[in-house]
Amino acid sequence: IKTSQFPGKGHEVIDLKFKGRTIPVKGQTKYDNTWSCTFYLTQDHKLKKAFEEWIESIDQQHNIKDVSNDVRAAQTINNTSGYTTNMQIAQMDLHGYQQTALYTLYNVFPKSVSAVDVDYSSTGQISEFTVEFSYSYFNTSVDKAEVGSFVDEIKDKVQNTITDTVTTAQNELSKLF
Numbered sequence: 001i002k003t004s005q006f007p008g009k010g011h012e013v014i015d016l017k018f019k020g021r022t023i024p025v026k027g028q029t030k031y032d033n034t035w036s037c038t039f040y041l042t043q044d045h046k047l048k049k050a051f052e053e054w055i056e057s058i059d060q061q062h063n064i065k066d067v068s069n070d071v072r073a074a075q076t077i078n079n080t081s082g083y084t085t086n087m088q089i090a091q092m093d094l095h096g097y098q099q100t101a102l103y104t105l106y107n108v109f110p111k112s113v114s115a116v117d118v119d120y121s122s123t124g125q126i127s128e129f130t131v132e133f134s135y136s137y138f139n140t141s142v143d144k145a146e147v148g149s150f151v152d153e154i155k156d157k158v159q160n161t162i163t164d165t166v167t168t169a170q171n172e173l174s175k176l177f
Contacts, residue, residue, distance in 0.1 A: 003038040041127040051113045058083045084109045107136040
């Protein structure tokens with residue numbers, strides 16, 4: 001994958017009318033429900049073709065009379081296990097050795113596979129395509145990496161400085177009283 005993003009969520013706001021005023025009240029949790037990934041296109045187009053076959057296999061078998069054996073196999077799988085799957089997005093530490101966060105998306109299926117632009121001016125560049133997925137909801141789990149990041153080190157230094165300052169102030173106050 002070249003690019004992706006972690007999914008987001010928010011709240012719908014309900015405008016409650018009360019005595020001539022509008023009061024915003026928290027509504028339902030709203031998931032973005034769309035996750036997109038940009039992939040590098042290999043010479044054999046195998047990954048792009050797999051996503052396209054997944055989309056084709058979601059259509060009912062009687063709607064498409066003449067399908068490839070790969071699509072027919074995917075339709076058979078969809079008929080027994082459903083057309084969705086769960087996917088995970090992991091964030092790795094700065095060194096790429098340890099997982100620090102994991103997003104699990106539930107009931108994921110591709111809703112579109114982009115076209116691949118072919119242009120003479122893009123000679124020497126790797127072709128790309130984007131897949132947009134739909135999902136029902138997601139869960140997040142955070143695992144602290146053993147090797148802290150630069151931001152964690154700064155936070156620890158600031159926290160230690162504050163703790164030392166408070167301790168020193170308490171000691172000085174205790175001497176006065």
